[in-house]
Amino acid sequence: MTQASIWPIGAAAPVIPNYAAGSSSCAVHNHFFCTDWVSQNWGPVLWPALRGHIVLTVVAVAIGFVISMALALTAHRYRLLEQPTILVTTFLYTIPSLALFELLVAPVGANVYTAEIALVSYTLLILFRNTLTGLREVPDDVLDAAEGMGMSRTQLLLRVELPLALPAIIAGLRIAVVTTIALATIVYTIYNAGLGVPIHTALGEGPFKTELIAAGGLTILLALVADGLLVLVQRALTPWAQVKGG
Amino acid sequence: MHSFAEAFRFIAHNGAVAGQPALPSLVHLSLETLKVGLIGLAIALVIAVPLGAWLGHLHKGSFLAINLGNIGRALPSLVILAIGDAFLGLGLTVVEVALVILAVPPVITNTYLAVDKVDPEIVDAARGMGMSGAEVLGRVELPLAVPLIFAGIRTASVFVISTTTIASLAGFSGSLGDIIANETTYRFSGVLGAAICVAALTLAVDALLALLQHALTPRGLRLLARERAAASRAVRAVTV
Amino acid sequence: MPYSTGSKPGQRRARAVSFVLVAALSIAIAACGSSKSKSSSSASASTPAAATSGPGVGKPAVTIGDKNFSEENILGALYSQALQAKGYKITLKDNVGSTELAYKALTAGQIDMYPEYTGVLLSVVAGQTRNPASAAAAYSEAKAFVEKHGLTMLEPTPFFDTNAFATLPAYAKEHNLKSIADLKPLGKGVKLGGAPEFATRFQGLPGLKQEYGVTPTFVPVAIELSYKALEGGQVNVQNVFTTDGQLLSGKYTVLSDPKNLFGFQNVAPLLHQSVLAAEGPAFAETLNKVSALLTLKAIQQMNAGVSIDKQTPASVAQQFLRANGLS
Numbered sequence: 001m002t003q004a005s006i007w008p009i010g011a012a013a014p015v016i017p018n019y020a021a022g023s024s025s026c027a028v029h030n031h032f033f034c035t036d037w038v039s040q041n042w043g044p045v046l047w048p049a050l051r052g053h054i055v056l057t058v059v060a061v062a063i064g065f066v067i068s069m070a071l072a073l074t075a076h077r078y079r080l081l082e083q084p085t086i087l088v089t090t091f092l093y094t095i096p097s098l099a100l101f102e103l104l105v106a107p108v109g110a111n112v113y114t115a116e117i118a119l120v121s122y123t124l125l126i127l128f129r130n131t132l133t134g135l136r137e138v139p140d141d142v143l144d145a146a147e148g149m150g151m152s153r154t155q156l157l158l159r160v161e162l163p164l165a166l167p168a169i170i171a172g173l174r175i176a177v178v179t180t181i182a183l184a185t186i187v188y189t190i191y192n193a194g195l196g197v198p199i200h201t202a203l204g205e206g207p208f209k210t211e212l213i214a215a216g217g218l219t220i221l222l223a224l225v226a227d228g229l230l231v232l233v234q235r236a237l238t239p240w241a242q243v244k245g246g
Numbered sequence: 247m248h249s250f251a252e253a254f255r256f257i258a259h260n261g262a263v264a265g266q267p268a269l270p271s272l273v274h275l276s277l278e279t280l281k282v283g284l285i286g287l288a289i290a291l292v293i294a295v296p297l298g299a300w301l302g303h304l305h306k307g308s309f310l311a312i313n314l315g316n317i318g319r320a321l322p323s324l325v326i327l328a329i330g331d332a333f334l335g336l337g338l339t340v341v342e343v344a345l346v347i348l349a350v351p352p353v354i355t356n357t358y359l360a361v362d363k364v365d366p367e368i369v370d371a372a373r374g375m376g377m378s379g380a381e382v383l384g385r386v387e388l389p390l391a392v393p394l395i396f397a398g399i400r401t402a403s404v405f406v407i408s409t410t411t412i413a414s415l416a417g418f419s420g421s422l423g424d425i426i427a428n429e430t431t432y433r434f435s436g437v438l439g440a441a442i443c444v445a446a447l448t449l450a451v452d453a454l455l456a457l458l459q460h461a462l463t464p465r466g467l468r469l470l471a472r473e474r475a476a477a478s479r480a481v482r483a484v485t486v
Numbered sequence: 487m488p489y490s491t492g493s494k495p496g497q498r499r500a501r502a503v504s505f506v507l508v509a510a511l512s513i514a515i516a517a518c519g520s521s522k523s524k525s526s527s528s529a530s531a532s533t534p535a536a537a538t539s540g541p542g543v544g545k546p547a548v549t550i551g552d553k554n555f556s557e558e559n560i561l562g563a564l565y566s567q568a569l570q571a572k573g574y575k576i577t578l579k580d581n582v583g584s585t586e587l588a589y590k591a592l593t594a595g596q597i598d599m600y601p602e603y604t605g606v607l608l609s610v611v612a613g614q615t616r617n618p619a620s621a622a623a624a625y626s627e628a629k630a631f632v633e634k635h636g637l638t639m640l641e642p643t644p645f646f647d648t649n650a651f652a653t654l655p656a657y658a659k660e661h662n663l664k665s666i667a668d669l670k671p672l673g674k675g676v677k678l679g680g681a682p683e684f685a686t687r688f689q690g691l692p693g694l695k696q697e698y699g700v701t702p703t704f705v706p707v708a709i710e711l712s713y714k715a716l717e718g719g720q721v722n723v724q725n726v727f728t729t730d731g732q733l734l735s736g737k738y739t740v741l742s743d744p745k746n747l748f749g750f751q752n753v754a755p756l757l758h759q760s761v762l763a764a765e766g767p768a769f770a771e772t773l774n775k776v777s778a779l780l781t782l783k784a785i786q787q788m789n790a791g792v793s794i795d796k797q798t799p800a801s802v803a804q805q806f807l808r809a810n811g812l813s
Contacts, residue, residue, distance in 0.1 A: 012644055014779040015809040019791030019802055027796040037796060044798055094448045096408045098415070099426045099441030106249075106434050110583055110591075175319065182322035186412065189427070192581040199328050203416060204556070204710020205793050207332040216325035223320035263686070335718060417711045424706060428682035 027210060034210045045198055045211075050218050052193035056184045057226075060116055061177050064123030071124075072131035073157075082132065089125035097122065097183050101190045115187045122183055123176040130172025134165030163238070170234040174227050181223045195219045252435035253442060261425065261439070263432055270424075276443050279421040282338070283407045284451075286345025290402060293346070294353035295395065302361025302391075303383045311358035318351020323409040327416040336417045341410070348409055349402040356398025360391030389464045396459040403451050411444055422447075541768035542574030548761060551582040551597035555709055556792045556799055557647065557729060557785070561601040561753060563803035568776045571813040572768060584683065585610045592756065593635070599757035602639070603647060604628040605689065605749035607756070615688045621646060621750035628754075638759050640773050642752035643780040647729040649689060649748040651678075651741040652712075657722055658739040665742040669700045669723065678702035679721030681709050689748050697747045713738075729782065731790025753777070772812075779810055 026034035038046070075082040092100075100121065104114040138161050146160045162169075188196035195215045202211035256262075261272030301307040326347055330340035364387045372386045388395075414423030425432050425440035432440070537543075548569070552562030559580055566578040579597055582588045589611050591597045604624040608614045612631045618624035621642075629639045651666060658664075661672060669676055684690040685704055694700045707715045707724065713732050716724040723741070726733070733740065755773050762770060784806070791802040807813035 012779050012781050012784075014781060014784045014806070016784055016787050017805045017809040019787065019797060019805060020795045022797055022801065022805070023795040028794060041798065044800065091445075094404065094445045095441055096411045096423075096426060096444045098412060098423065099437055099444065102426065102429050102437050103434070103441065105429075109596075110587060174316075178316075178319045182320070182324075185322045185324045186415070188581075189415070190583075192579070196324065197581070199324060200415075200710075201556075203328055203331065204708075205796060206714070207328065208796055209332050211796070212328050212332045216322075216329055219322050219325050220320055223322075224317070227316060227320060335714075417708060417714070419706055424682075428706065432682075 027208075030206050030209055032209055033213055037210050038214050041211075045201075046214055046218065049193075049195045049198050049215065050222070052197075053181070053184050053195045053219070053222065056112075056115060056119060056187060056194055057177065057180045057222075060119035060180050060184075061123055061173070063116070064120045064127055064176060064180075065173065067120070068124050068127035068131055071128050072135060075128075075132055076135045085128060086125075089121075089128055092121040093125045095121075097186055098189065101186065105190050110190045112191055112193065115184075115191045115193070119180050119183060119187075123180060126175045126179070127169075127172045130168045130175075131165065134168025134172075135161050137168065138164045166238045167234065170230055170237070174230045177226045177230065178223045181219060181226065185219055195222075249434060249438055253438035256432075256435045256439035257443065261432075261436070263436065270420075272422075272425075272439070272443065275420070275422050275424060275440075276447060279407065279410050279423075279444070280447055280451075282341060282413075282421060283345065283403070283410045283447075286342050286410075287349055287399075287403055287406050289342065290346045290349035290353060290406075291399065294350045295357050298354040298357030298395075299361050299383060299388060299391070302358040303379065303387060305362055308358065308362065311355055315351045315355030318348065318355075321348060323348055323405075323412050324415060327409075327413055327418070331416050336413075341413050341418050344413075345406050345409055349406050352401045352405070353395075353398045356401075357391070357395050360394035360398075361387045364390050389462070392459060392463050396455060396462075400452055400455050403455060404448055407444065407448050407451065537571050537573045540571070540573030541766060542569060542572045545574060545765050545769070547575035547577065548599060548765065549577045549579055549597045551579040551588055551591055551600040553585060553588050553600070554581040554583055557727070557789055558601060559799035560785075560788050560792065560803055563800045564776055564780075564807065565599075565601065565755060565773055567800075567803055567807055568772050568812050569769070571807070572772050574765070574769065574772075592637070592758075598761045599755055601753050602628075602756040603751040603753055604639075604642065605648065605751040607631065609688050609749075615693075617746055617749050621752055624750040625752060625754065632756060633759075636759055637756060638762060639754040639756050640762075640770050641777050642754040643777045643785075645729060645753070645780050645782040645785045646751045647727050647753065647785070648743070648751045649684075649725055650728050650743065651723050652716060652726040652733070652738040653723045653741065654716065655737075655739045658741075663739070663741055665744055666694070666700065666747070667698050667744065668741070669702065670698060673701060674703050676702045676723055677705050677721045678723050678725070679705045679707035679712065679715050680725035682706040684725055693747050697745045729785045729789055731786055731788075731793045734786055734790055753780070776807075776812060779806075779812075 020028060024034055024036045027037045071081075071085050075085055095103075097118065100118045101114065104117055108114040108117065142160065142164070143156070146156055151159070184194045185196040185199060187194045188200050195218055198211050198215040199219075202208040202215065205211070257272060261270070261275065298311060301311055323344065326344040327336075327341065330336070330344050334340050361383070368386060368390070369382060372382045377385065410421045411423035411426055414421060414427045422440045422444050425436050426444070429437050550562055550566050550569075552558040562578055562580060566576040569576050582591050582597060582600065585602075585606055588597075588600050588602075592600060604621075604627075605618070607628045608618065608624060608631065612628075614627075618627055625639070625642050632639060651669075653663060661676075662668060669678075680690065685706070687693075691704060694702075702723070705715070705721050707721060712724050712726050713730075715721045716738070726738075726740075728740070732738065754777065788802050788806060791797050791805075792799055804813065
């Protein structure tokens with residue numbers, strides 16, 4: 001098949017730069033890990049992906065936390081709501097993440113809202129369950145004593161039940177944050193953000209080991225750091241509840 | 247809803263798409279997904295349950311067992327699959343290795359905690375009756391640990407089946423993920439149909455495991471089942 | 487279990503909470519702040535600095551999208567950087583999706599323009615099942631089609647990026663393969679790999695059967711994994727593209743397409759007529775200048791720069807434009 005001029009488009013003779021000159025031989029030969037590629041591409045590729053990933057996660061967990069807190073407080077009051085809520089959130093959780101993203105594209109579009117709706121759905125089950133369990137596990141004698149002291153319902157909630165439920169709530173937050181960070185790697189299939197983007201690019205180039213290790217490593221590091229931060233928050237907020245294993 | 251009707255039609259036609267004779271059938275893909283997932287789960291159980299139970303029995307290695315659980319959750323499945331693909335090429339073996347890596351942490355953590363937290367008075371009583379360490383583990387601790395161990399196994403099974411579908415993003419073909427990742431070919435109805443199948447598979451495996459759990463739970467425990475469930479929820483929520 | 491109503495633990499808690507909030511807020515602010523100062527393309531929409539003088543200054547902003555594979559990323563980068571050099575305000579949205587998603591985004595107004603292949607437009611969007619007779623015909627038919635929908639196409643590139651079939655030289659020798667027609671006697675015995683869309687499009691399995699009588703066993707393989715699947719033996723023959731950088735290496739045999747099943751796939755910017763009118767004549771002129779330079783060799787080298795030399799599409803585009811005085 002010739003690529004000769006098929007109609008007068010103009011006899012172009014462009015200058016073709018030597019692209020290879022800009023890359024280290026380490027990257028071209030796909031060695032294990034090329035630090036020069038990483039430093040060259042931190043600004044244009046890795047940092048935007050990491051930043052996008054953090055934003056996706058923080059927004060999803062924040063919204064999920066607010067929704068599940070509302071749901072848990074309601075279910076705490078009206079026990080009948082517990083089972084239906086568990087059912088709905090479990091159902092959302094079992095839908096495979098990839099499918100949920102794609103299914104939401106049709107009504108919502110291939111944008112950040114779709115990504116966030118899906119990510120939020122996956123946080124609901126664990127946050128709701130843990131918050132409700134935490135609230136429920138407050139011992140009756142403590143509740144009695146507080147009521148005996150004349151506390152109103154709201155005061156009871158804010159000064160007794162929620163603080164005592166904190167370990168369970170934070171345990172749920174830890175799981176939710178880490179799972180969201182993992183799930184956000186798949187957002188790239190419908191929206192161009194998150195650490196999944198360089199992972200996807202790397203998969204297509206060989207696969208390109210350095211980029212994979214860099215992006216994959218950042219994802220894992222992010223999850224470990226986030227988990228560690230939440231452990232510190234828990235220790236700061238609930239010094240009396242030192243549960244074994246943090 | 248119109249799309250649900252189309253999705254069920256897709257399922258009823260065994261995943262056929264108009265004008266595409268060459269595509270694999272839905273039944274085939276579902277069975278493949280199930281096979282790949284269950285093999286991974288089984289291998290993970292063979293590794294995690296004995297190890298977690300033994301450590302829990304000896305009350306040693308809590309740091310390892312619990313942090314393995316935390317680290318395991320931090321490993322995004324796509325990353326594991328991609329790294330496996332980069333260094334070993336993508337085949338069934340690499341996918342199974344990834345599944346095992348993801349399934350072991352929840353199982354080992356829960357098994358360890360379950361055996362470790364068995365009421366020490368009961369363990370003392372058993373030893374007092376002359377049972378050896380292994381007998382205590384096998385006849386007393388493990389049966390009492392069944393609910394929490396199965397909680398871990400059931401969590402792991404959900405991970406495993408959903409990761410099998412993600413494997414198609416890394417290039418592995420032969421699971422329901424092929425359909426879900428290719429809306430262009432299968433259209434919305436296909437993706438929805440495949441998603442329903444995956445959800446159904448997950449629930450089916452969970453139900454099977456629930457039956458197994460019921461069979462393995464000692465009769466005395468079944469009578470106290472409701473109380474036990476509440477306690478294990480609290481333990482799981484606060485420490486896992 | 488102790489609980490506190492006293493002020494001291496309460497104060498401590500409040501302090502801890504506020505510390506965490508401040509930390510979180512500062513991280514967020516730092517992140518947002520740095521995003522505004524980033525001048526190169528980021529993982530999603532990017533707004534690099536436009537030149538401060540030129541025909542584009544004062545014209546309305548334009549959003550350019552590109553499909554989710556690297557050649558399109560390169561084209562998107564080329565067009566957007568060339569326009570920015572002339573003062574236009576351009577936002578580049580990478581990886582909008584497949585052809586269907588990109589076209590939908592264009593008609594819905596989410597993007598104003600994206601680079602499209604003439605043949606793909608005809609077969610995927612216009613639903614044509616017969617082949618245009620020549621590249622010129624493909625272009626004029628595509629242009630005519632889009633003009634009925636309020637869109638238009640600018641001048642096309644010299645290169646055309648069509649589907650082709652690559653195989654390993656050993657396999658080609660074994661089965662005496664020179665053209666696609668030679669695959670017919672192999673029947674289902676040949677494992678043919680391609681993107682899943684390949685199965686539905688006319689320029690895919692149905693066309694193979696109709697034009698060449700070839701009925702292979704189809705193995706869905708993602709575009710990016712093409713060469714890997716071929717090298718690894720997952721497929722015997724793989725659907726690749728004539729502009730792939732890997733083809734420069736000589737490690738693969740490309741089968742000829744005498745019946746031109748895969749047609750002609752020159753690239754041209756596809757955009758709204760209203761956008762073209764609003765941006766002025768220099769807009770089209772700039773884009774046409776860039777397109778005119780994109781020969782097969784040029785695009786192949788750029789593709790190689792990304793897939794083999796591991797550079798970003800933006801960087802490769804920048805080097806090309808600089809070398810040719812367009813940026």
